[in-house]
Amino acid sequence: MSSDRITSVRLSSVLLPLPRPISDAKVFTGRQRPMTEVALLFAAIGTEQGLAGLGFGYSKRAGGPGQYAHAAEIAPELIGEDPSDIAKLWTKLMWAGASVGRGGLAAQAIAPLDIALWDLKAKRAGLPLAKLIGAHRDSVRCYDTSGGFLHAPVEEVLTNATASLESGIGGIKIKVGHPDAGVDLARVTAVREHLGDDVALMVDANQQWDRTSARRMCRELDRFGLTWIEEPLDAHDAEGHAALARAFDTPIATGEMLTSVGEHRELIRAGAADVLQPDAPRIGGITPFLRLATLADLHHLKLAPHYAMEIHLHLAATYPSEGWVEHFDWLEPLFNERMTISDGRMLVPDRPGLGLTTSDKTEEWTTDSIEVR
Structure with missing residues (x-):
């Protein structure tokens, strides 16, 4: 004892x-x-x-x-x-x-x-947290979100994307869901042309479309070779997300807004996500996250945890199949340490625990x- x-x-x-x-x-x-x-x-x-x-x-x-x-x-x-x-x-x-x-x-x-x-x-x-839990890899593919919000003009989004890639980040996510669908498509077209076909590009609608609009937009977006379309519908519309996942080639990603393993279980039962995006701080911590990760793996889902890269890097490294971690620089001023990024991947720190001290x-x-x- x-x-x-x-x-x-x-x-x-x-x-x-x-x-x-x-x-x-x-x-x-x-x-x-x-x-x-x-x-x-x-x-x-x-x-x-x-x-x-x-x-x-x-x-x-x-x-x-x-x-x-x-x-x-x-x-x-x-x-x-x-x-x-x-x-x-x-x-x-x-x-x-x-x-x-x-x-x-x-x-x-x-x-x-x-x-x-x-x-x-x-x-x-x-041990680093990932090693304590049991890591499958020492680094995880990472993509940037903080440079692609809708308030930024498309020229700024392109500049941000270039800077992200030059810093070693491997993919770019931009926000969609503008009231004018034409604006969304123009922005996605510009970013895809800027990045080329070999760079991972994701879009995030933040739950803004109804089912009809989502079908129309997913049909249009299918041609861009996206890594995923995120939250095209209300976060709790498992049936609607499942219909989109069945109908289109582009993977559907969702789950970040859910606050329990039980809510995620309903997504999985419905076949509502090709890529599951749990958030450990939102669902109650690492303990329920690991339970959910086991369930997701049993259903052969990809995993791309939402936000809080300082925590989720460790957790994504323990997932059996290769996923993604989301790079957000917003929280960096809170800590003395920085995540190391190279060749499109975020490296698991070798410091014990999360490897963080507050600033x-x-x-x-x-x-x-x-x-x-």
């Missing part, structure tokens, strides 16, 4: 300002306002033996204060527990807040705590914190 016990949990609410307002299709169709900041929830877990684990989750637009409040309520459940019993502790945390559900904000509040426990366990073993900026942007002992 391990003699180590959890003695402290520190939670920090962090508000990360973005350099410029970000707009995707949800802004152009009036559903949301431009995004100007990202709310993050950091968890630092300490033990009797002096070990420390770091985890984080996030919320875009509303939800950050709610995640922080829920995590503060359930964090005392960890005090005195063996930090190696991660699956047991995930279940304990989930049941502590079960009256508000097993997905959504309740799951997202658990994620930083769960991720911190995995970070701590890998540090105890002296001075994280402390500067902290709006609230609490320590539980």
Whole structure:
């Protein structure tokens, strides 16, 4: 039996300002306002033996204060527990807040705590997280998203794409879902011509099309040799996504907006995704992510985790078939370390755990914190 016990949990609410307002299709169709900041929830877990684990989750637009409040309520459940019993502790945390559900904000509040426990366990073993779990590869193909938003003129998107490829990134994703389908097709045409046929190109509609529009657009987009078409429909429309996956050659990717393994299971049952895009901070952490990855592999699906490359690089490296990790530079100011990218791939760090330490900026942007002992 391990003699180590959890003695402290520190939670920090962090508000990360973005350099410029970000707009995707949800802004152009009036559903949301431009995004100007990202709310993050950091968890630092300490033990009797002096070990420390770091985890984080996030919320875009509303939800950050709610995640922080829920995590503060359930964090005392960890005090005195063996930090190696991660699956047991995930279940304990989930049941502590079960009256508000097993997905959504309740799951997202658990994620930083769960991720911190995995970070701590890998540090105890002296291994990168991917190696602790069991890696299939030491690097993962990566594509860039942050340079292809709809608010950027197409000339800027082309410039950003060139810069990404020159930095070693292997693929480019751009946003679509503009109210004018002609604008979408013109932008995709320009980017494909700029990149050539050999560079991986993905598009992301951010759930903006109805079923009729999605069929029309997927038919048009089939000719561009895309790596995938992402979220052409509402994230919960498993039946609609499945129909598109059956009808068109271009793979359909979805799953980033779902907040539980159960919701992803419905996608898989329906055959709604050729490429599954789970997000560990959204579904409750690494523990449920690994359960979902096993299910996805049994159904022969590709895996391309959404956002949070600092976490998902490790997880994508453990998936049996080759997938993709999404390069987003938004979170880089929060950490002292940087991901290494070369020849279209992101390399798994050789540092123990996630291999991350928080920067001075994280402390500067902290709006609230609490320590539980």
